[in-house]
Amino acid sequence: MTASKKNRKKPARASRAEAEEAIRTLISWIGEDPDREGLVETPRRVVRSFEEYFAGYAIDPADILSRTFTDVGGYTDPVLLKDIEMESRCEHHMAPFIGHAHVAYIPNGRVLGLSKLARLVDMYSRRMQTQERLTREIAGALEKHLKPKGVAVMIEAEHFCMKVRGVRKDHAQTVTTHFSGAYRKDAEMRTAFFAQVKG
Ligand SMILES: [Zn+2]
Incomplete structure:
Protein backbone atom coordinates (compact mmCIF):
# COMPACT_ATOMS: atom_id res chain seq x y z
CA MET A 1 0.00 0.00 0.00
CA THR A 2 1.37 3.40 -0.92
CA ALA A 3 1.78 6.09 1.72
CA SER A 4 -0.80 8.31 0.09
CA LYS A 5 -3.37 5.51 0.17
CA LYS A 6 -2.59 4.77 3.79
CA ASN A 7 -3.01 8.41 4.82
CA ARG A 8 -6.12 8.92 2.75
CA LYS A 9 -8.90 10.29 4.91
CA LYS A 10 -12.38 8.83 4.66
CA PRO A 11 -14.71 11.58 3.45
CA ALA A 12 -17.31 12.84 5.92
CA ARG A 13 -20.45 10.72 6.08
CA ALA A 14 -23.24 11.95 3.80
CA SER A 15 -26.56 12.96 5.33
CA ARG A 16 -29.83 11.12 4.74
CA ALA A 17 -31.05 14.03 2.60
CA GLU A 18 -27.93 13.78 0.44
CA ALA A 19 -28.42 10.01 0.09
CA GLU A 20 -32.04 10.52 -1.01
CA GLU A 21 -30.93 13.19 -3.45
CA ALA A 22 -28.39 10.75 -4.92
CA ILE A 23 -31.18 8.23 -5.62
CA ARG A 24 -33.22 11.00 -7.26
CA THR A 25 -30.23 11.74 -9.46
CA LEU A 26 -29.96 8.06 -10.49
CA ILE A 27 -33.68 7.97 -11.33
CA SER A 28 -33.25 11.03 -13.49
CA TRP A 29 -30.10 9.63 -15.09
CA ILE A 30 -31.81 6.43 -16.28
CA GLY A 31 -34.30 8.63 -18.09
CA GLU A 32 -37.17 8.58 -15.62
CA ASP A 33 -39.02 11.45 -14.04
CA PRO A 34 -38.23 11.51 -10.31
CA ASP A 35 -41.33 13.65 -9.74
CA ARG A 36 -43.68 11.09 -11.29
CA GLU A 37 -46.23 9.98 -8.69
CA GLY A 38 -44.96 6.40 -8.46
CA LEU A 39 -41.37 7.56 -7.96
CA VAL A 40 -41.71 10.50 -5.58
CA GLU A 41 -41.31 8.33 -2.47
CA THR A 42 -38.76 5.96 -4.02
CA PRO A 43 -35.60 7.75 -2.83
CA ARG A 44 -36.87 7.62 0.75
CA ARG A 45 -37.73 3.91 0.43
CA VAL A 46 -34.41 3.03 -1.19
CA VAL A 47 -32.44 4.80 1.51
CA ARG A 48 -34.46 2.98 4.17
CA SER A 49 -33.72 -0.33 2.45
CA PHE A 50 -30.05 0.54 2.39
CA GLU A 51 -30.23 1.10 6.13
CA GLU A 52 -31.33 -2.52 6.45
CA TYR A 53 -28.86 -3.93 3.91
CA PHE A 54 -25.96 -2.20 5.62
CA ALA A 55 -27.00 -2.38 9.28
CA GLY A 56 -23.88 -4.42 10.05
CA TYR A 57 -21.66 -1.36 10.38
CA ALA A 58 -23.40 -0.35 13.59
CA ILE A 59 -22.80 -3.68 15.35
CA ASP A 60 -19.64 -4.73 17.17
CA PRO A 61 -18.82 -8.46 16.89
ZN1 LIG B 1 -20.42 -7.89 -8.03
Whole structure:
Protein backbone atom coordinates (compact mmCIF):
# COMPACT_ATOMS: atom_id res chain seq x y z
CA MET A 1 0.00 0.00 0.00
CA THR A 2 1.37 3.40 -0.92
CA ALA A 3 1.78 6.09 1.72
CA SER A 4 -0.80 8.31 0.09
CA LYS A 5 -3.37 5.51 0.17
CA LYS A 6 -2.59 4.77 3.79
CA ASN A 7 -3.01 8.41 4.82
CA ARG A 8 -6.12 8.92 2.75
CA LYS A 9 -8.90 10.29 4.91
CA LYS A 10 -12.38 8.83 4.66
CA PRO A 11 -14.71 11.58 3.45
CA ALA A 12 -17.31 12.84 5.92
CA ARG A 13 -20.45 10.72 6.08
CA ALA A 14 -23.24 11.95 3.80
CA SER A 15 -26.56 12.96 5.33
CA ARG A 16 -29.83 11.12 4.74
CA ALA A 17 -31.05 14.03 2.60
CA GLU A 18 -27.93 13.78 0.44
CA ALA A 19 -28.42 10.01 0.09
CA GLU A 20 -32.04 10.52 -1.01
CA GLU A 21 -30.93 13.19 -3.45
CA ALA A 22 -28.39 10.75 -4.92
CA ILE A 23 -31.18 8.23 -5.62
CA ARG A 24 -33.22 11.00 -7.26
CA THR A 25 -30.23 11.74 -9.46
CA LEU A 26 -29.96 8.06 -10.49
CA ILE A 27 -33.68 7.97 -11.33
CA SER A 28 -33.25 11.03 -13.49
CA TRP A 29 -30.10 9.63 -15.09
CA ILE A 30 -31.81 6.43 -16.28
CA GLY A 31 -34.30 8.63 -18.09
CA GLU A 32 -37.17 8.58 -15.62
CA ASP A 33 -39.02 11.45 -14.04
CA PRO A 34 -38.23 11.51 -10.31
CA ASP A 35 -41.33 13.65 -9.74
CA ARG A 36 -43.68 11.09 -11.29
CA GLU A 37 -46.23 9.98 -8.69
CA GLY A 38 -44.96 6.40 -8.46
CA LEU A 39 -41.37 7.56 -7.96
CA VAL A 40 -41.71 10.50 -5.58
CA GLU A 41 -41.31 8.33 -2.47
CA THR A 42 -38.76 5.96 -4.02
CA PRO A 43 -35.60 7.75 -2.83
CA ARG A 44 -36.87 7.62 0.75
CA ARG A 45 -37.73 3.91 0.43
CA VAL A 46 -34.41 3.03 -1.19
CA VAL A 47 -32.44 4.80 1.51
CA ARG A 48 -34.46 2.98 4.17
CA SER A 49 -33.72 -0.33 2.45
CA PHE A 50 -30.05 0.54 2.39
CA GLU A 51 -30.23 1.10 6.13
CA GLU A 52 -31.33 -2.52 6.45
CA TYR A 53 -28.86 -3.93 3.91
CA PHE A 54 -25.96 -2.20 5.62
CA ALA A 55 -27.00 -2.38 9.28
CA GLY A 56 -23.88 -4.42 10.05
CA TYR A 57 -21.66 -1.36 10.38
CA ALA A 58 -23.40 -0.35 13.59
CA ILE A 59 -22.80 -3.68 15.35
CA ASP A 60 -19.64 -4.73 17.17
CA PRO A 61 -18.82 -8.46 16.89
CA ALA A 62 -17.58 -8.34 20.49
CA ASP A 63 -21.16 -7.67 21.62
CA ILE A 64 -22.41 -10.77 19.80
CA LEU A 65 -19.60 -13.02 21.00
CA SER A 66 -19.03 -11.75 24.55
CA ARG A 67 -21.39 -14.19 26.28
CA THR A 68 -20.13 -17.76 26.34
CA PHE A 69 -20.94 -20.86 28.36
CA THR A 70 -18.37 -23.03 30.08
CA ASP A 71 -20.72 -25.68 31.45
CA VAL A 72 -20.75 -28.00 28.44
CA GLY A 73 -20.55 -31.36 30.19
CA GLY A 74 -17.11 -32.15 28.81
CA TYR A 75 -18.18 -31.58 25.20
CA THR A 76 -15.05 -31.25 23.03
CA ASP A 77 -16.19 -32.13 19.50
CA PRO A 78 -16.90 -29.58 16.76
CA VAL A 79 -20.03 -27.46 16.90
CA LEU A 80 -21.48 -26.82 13.45
CA LEU A 81 -24.30 -24.51 12.45
CA LYS A 82 -25.02 -25.24 8.81
CA ASP A 83 -27.30 -23.86 6.10
CA ILE A 84 -27.42 -20.39 7.68
CA GLU A 85 -29.27 -18.25 5.14
CA MET A 86 -27.05 -15.35 4.18
CA GLU A 87 -27.70 -12.32 2.05
CA SER A 88 -25.02 -9.74 1.42
CA ARG A 89 -24.12 -7.12 -1.18
CA CYS A 90 -21.05 -7.20 -3.34
CA GLU A 91 -18.90 -4.15 -3.01
CA HIS A 92 -18.22 -4.00 -6.73
CA HIS A 93 -21.81 -3.68 -7.96
CA MET A 94 -23.86 -3.32 -4.77
CA ALA A 95 -25.81 -6.29 -6.11
CA PRO A 96 -27.04 -9.00 -3.73
CA PHE A 97 -25.23 -12.26 -3.29
CA ILE A 98 -27.38 -14.85 -1.60
CA GLY A 99 -26.73 -18.31 -0.30
CA HIS A 100 -25.78 -20.27 2.78
CA ALA A 101 -23.00 -20.16 5.33
CA HIS A 102 -21.76 -23.13 7.34
CA VAL A 103 -19.83 -22.25 10.48
CA ALA A 104 -18.05 -24.71 12.77
CA TYR A 105 -15.66 -24.39 15.68
CA ILE A 106 -13.96 -26.74 18.08
CA PRO A 107 -14.63 -25.55 21.64
CA ASN A 108 -11.76 -24.76 23.91
CA GLY A 109 -13.74 -25.07 27.15
CA ARG A 110 -16.28 -22.45 26.06
CA VAL A 111 -19.25 -22.53 23.71
CA LEU A 112 -21.51 -19.87 22.23
CA GLY A 113 -25.27 -19.74 22.06
CA LEU A 114 -26.04 -21.16 18.61
CA SER A 115 -27.98 -18.10 17.49
CA LYS A 116 -24.76 -16.12 17.92
CA LEU A 117 -23.19 -17.86 14.92
CA ALA A 118 -26.17 -16.83 12.79
CA ARG A 119 -26.05 -13.28 14.13
CA LEU A 120 -22.35 -13.08 13.31
CA VAL A 121 -23.04 -14.15 9.71
CA ASP A 122 -25.84 -11.55 9.48
CA MET A 123 -23.70 -8.78 10.89
CA TYR A 124 -20.82 -9.18 8.45
CA SER A 125 -23.25 -9.84 5.58
CA ARG A 126 -24.88 -6.49 6.14
CA ARG A 127 -21.87 -4.59 4.93
CA MET A 128 -20.33 -3.94 1.52
CA GLN A 129 -18.59 -7.23 0.95
CA THR A 130 -16.72 -9.66 -1.16
CA GLN A 131 -17.56 -13.29 -0.42
CA GLU A 132 -13.89 -13.93 0.30
CA ARG A 133 -13.67 -11.21 2.94
CA LEU A 134 -17.01 -12.19 4.46
CA THR A 135 -15.73 -15.74 4.92
CA ARG A 136 -12.51 -14.52 6.50
CA GLU A 137 -14.21 -11.98 8.78
CA ILE A 138 -16.67 -14.49 10.24
CA ALA A 139 -13.79 -16.87 11.00
CA GLY A 140 -11.56 -14.08 12.31
CA ALA A 141 -14.16 -12.85 14.80
CA LEU A 142 -14.62 -16.36 16.18
CA GLU A 143 -10.87 -16.88 16.44
CA LYS A 144 -10.37 -13.57 18.20
CA HIS A 145 -13.26 -13.63 20.66
CA LEU A 146 -13.82 -17.34 21.34
CA LYS A 147 -10.25 -18.63 20.90
CA PRO A 148 -11.44 -22.09 19.84
CA LYS A 149 -9.18 -24.95 18.81
CA GLY A 150 -10.24 -24.55 15.21
CA VAL A 151 -12.67 -22.72 12.96
CA ALA A 152 -14.21 -23.76 9.64
CA VAL A 153 -16.34 -21.42 7.56
CA MET A 154 -17.83 -22.22 4.17
CA ILE A 155 -20.08 -19.98 2.11
CA GLU A 156 -21.94 -20.98 -1.03
CA ALA A 157 -23.65 -18.12 -2.81
CA GLU A 158 -25.09 -16.91 -6.08
CA HIS A 159 -24.04 -13.42 -7.11
CA PHE A 160 -26.71 -11.31 -8.76
CA CYS A 161 -24.02 -9.25 -10.49
CA MET A 162 -23.30 -12.48 -12.44
CA LYS A 163 -26.91 -13.68 -12.72
CA VAL A 164 -28.67 -10.63 -14.09
CA ARG A 165 -25.83 -8.73 -15.76
CA GLY A 166 -22.31 -9.31 -17.08
CA VAL A 167 -21.76 -12.98 -17.92
CA ARG A 168 -25.37 -13.88 -16.93
CA LYS A 169 -24.68 -17.23 -15.37
CA ASP A 170 -27.87 -17.95 -13.52
CA HIS A 171 -26.89 -20.95 -11.42
CA ALA A 172 -23.15 -20.54 -10.92
CA GLN A 173 -22.31 -20.87 -7.24
CA THR A 174 -19.29 -19.31 -5.64
CA VAL A 175 -17.85 -21.43 -2.83
CA THR A 176 -15.38 -20.01 -0.33
CA THR A 177 -13.82 -21.68 2.69
CA HIS A 178 -11.61 -20.75 5.57
CA PHE A 179 -9.98 -23.22 7.94
CA SER A 180 -7.86 -22.51 10.98
CA GLY A 181 -6.39 -24.40 13.91
CA ALA A 182 -7.16 -28.13 13.90
CA TYR A 183 -9.13 -27.77 10.66
CA ARG A 184 -6.11 -26.37 8.89
CA LYS A 185 -3.71 -28.96 10.29
CA ASP A 186 -5.86 -32.04 9.90
CA ALA A 187 -7.28 -33.11 6.51
CA GLU A 188 -9.59 -35.59 8.25
CA MET A 189 -11.20 -32.76 10.20
CA ARG A 190 -11.89 -30.93 6.95
CA THR A 191 -13.32 -34.07 5.35
CA ALA A 192 -15.60 -34.55 8.36
CA PHE A 193 -16.70 -30.92 8.09
CA PHE A 194 -17.60 -31.28 4.39
CA ALA A 195 -19.41 -34.56 5.08
CA GLN A 196 -21.50 -32.94 7.84
CA VAL A 197 -22.27 -29.88 5.73
CA LYS A 198 -23.42 -31.99 2.80
CA GLY A 199 -24.98 -34.77 4.93
ZN1 LIG B 1 -20.42 -7.89 -8.03
